[in-house]
Amino acid sequence: MLNSVGGGTGSGFGALLLDKLSVDYCKKSILTVNIYPSQETFVSMVEPYNSILATQFLIDHADVCITMDNQAIYDICQNKLDIELPKYSNLNRIIAQVMSSITTSMRYDGALLRDMAELETSLVPYAKLKFLICSYAPIISHQKVDHMQLSTVEIAKLAFETTNMMAKCDPRLGKYISCLLLFRGDIIPKDVSSSIFQIRTHKTIRFVDWCPTGLKVGIDYQFQQTLPKDDIRKALRSACMIGNTTAVSQVFSDVCYKYDSMFAKRAFVHWYINEGMEEAQFVEAREELAFLQKDYEEADSAINEENQKENAGKTAQKQLLVNVIDQRVEIVYVENQQVLIDYSQFSHFKRQYIYNFHMHMNKSTKIPQQNKSITLFQKNKGDQTNKNQRSCLVTNQREY
Numbered sequence: 001m002l003n004s005v006g007g008g009t010g011s012g013f014g015a016l017l018l019d020k021l022s023v024d025y026c027k028k029s030i031l032t033v034n035i036y037p038s039q040e041t042f043v044s045m046v047e048p049y050n051s052i053l054a055t056q057f058l059i060d061h062a063d064v065c066i067t068m069d070n071q072a073i074y075d076i077c078q079n080k081l082d083i084e085l086p087k088y089s090n091l092n093r094i095i096a097q098v099m100s101s102i103t104t105s106m107r108y109d110g111a112l113l114r115d116m117a118e119l120e121t122s123l124v125p126y127a128k129l130k131f132l133i134c135s136y137a138p139i140i141s142h143q144k145v146d147h148m149q150l151s152t153v154e155i156a157k158l159a160f161e162t163t164n165m166m167a168k169c170d171p172r173l174g175k176y177i178s179c180l181l182l183f184r185g186d187i188i189p190k191d192v193s194s195s196i197f198q199i200r201t202h203k204t205i206r207f208v209d210w211c212p213t214g215l216k217v218g219i220d221y222q223f224q225q226t227l228p229k230d231d232i233r234k235a236l237r238s239a240c241m242i243g244n245t246t247a248v249s250q251v252f253s254d255v256c257y258k259y260d261s262m263f264a265k266r267a268f269v270h271w272y273i274n275e276g277m278e279e280a281q282f283v284e285a286r287e288e289l290a291f292l293q294k295d296y297e298e299a300d301s302a303i304n305e306e307n308q309k310e311n312a313g314k315t316a317q318k319q320l321l322v323n324v325i326d327q328r329v330e331i332v333y334v335e336n337q338q339v340l341i342d343y344s345q346f347s348h349f350k351r352q353y354i355y356n357f358h359m360h361m362n363k364s365t366k367i368p369q370q371n372k373s374i375t376l377f378q379k380n381k382g383d384q385t386n387k388n389q390r391s392c393l394v395t396n397q398r399e400y
């Protein structure tokens with residue numbers, strides 16, 4: 001089922017249909033592709049309500065949910081395809097291309113995914129953690145094609161880049177639970193092996209400690225098909241990544257933030273009450289999402305005890321203590337403290353900033369002075385997240 005969760009019909013009727021399908025076809029796997037609204041352009045004021053109410057139904061009735069969001073696809077259109085003002089038709093063609101790549105092996109008798117159920121068994125370890133993200137590579141506009149015929153290794157690398165993701169989240173800030181990389185076209189298996197080797201050795205992606213082998217690869221020799229008006233130029237070889245990562249909760253965090261701000265004032269709630277809903281349904285849906293986020297958080301931080309013991313001796317010396325005090329964020333280096341990752345306290349922007357800073361410091365050969373404090377942020381009026389004094393530790397473990 002493909003629906004947009006921001007609108008009334010897509011979320012309301014979509015949820016009802018899903019409910020009915022799960023009862024009538026309880027033995028079939030239900031795969032949904034859900035389009036979350038753009039965080040920058042609003043079609044309706046109540047998009048956060050609709051999105052969260054619809055997500056509750058997805059949690060309860062769907063088996064696999066592919067999460068996309070319009071903002072990420074708008075960005076791809078603007079930054080990669082040079083479309084100044086993308087229309088829905090531009091977004092929809094990209095979505096269709098991704099869906100086509102995911103189902104290629106089911107439609108053409110491929111070796112890796114024969115049906116939807118296989119997608120579920122490969123990617124969903126727990127019934128609740130079923131929200132997947134996907135990416136596509138290469139996304140090249142017609143103008144650039146002459147200069148860009150990418151190798152399998154380059155395509156595999158691109159498939160894990162944040163800018164190619166169909167959801168507005170940064171997988172580097174989370175960990176993969178499982179992941180499929182589906183190649184298509186003129187692919188030589190030897191090149192696939194070396195791309196996987198590079199991904200693993202360069203630690204491009206991080207896996208949760210309890211499922212470190214979660215990367216599966218599929219090859220399909222069917223070439224990518226495009227329509228005459230497609231914005232993406234036909235490539236000799238392409239790849240689609242579909243992954244279960246804890247970073248998907250960033251998509252929900254952004255919606256939840258808007259939902260909480262509106263619901264605190266009960267804004268627009270009377271429209272729903274007049275249609276027969278109860279306020280308790282809003283609270284219940286929000287709670288269910290909070291549980292889901294908690295589950296992702298636990299999946300991210302759960303560390304295999306054996307691993308913990310093994311790694312205890314190798315713990316990196318440099319660790320970052322991030323303090324948010326009033327309108328400033330301070331980063332202090334401390335030594336060998338218990339690591340606690342809590343990026344959820346920061347806005348997406350700040351997480352990105354801390355991450356980049358962190359990467360920069362780790363690459364640097366200079367060992368920073370112990371307890372040296374660095375002020376990262378100056379007052380930022382638009383940012384609401386750091387009103388209260390908070391602090392957390394951010395690890396600099398090498399998997400970054």
Ligand SMILES: Nc1nc2c(ncn2[C@@H]2O[C@H](COP(=O)(O)OP(=O)(O)OP(=O)(O)O)[C@@H](O)[C@H]2O)c(=O)[nH]1
Pocket residue numbers: 004005006007008009010011035036037038043044047070088089091092
């Ligand atoms: N990617 C994509 N998003 C769409 C498309 N049409 C609508 N949306 C998005 O879906 C959300 C809801 O759009 P609506 O057209 O109001 O959807 P609806 O489900 O018909 O809702 P109502 O009009 O309230 O019944 C918005 O966030 C839109 O940006 C489309 O063709 N493609």
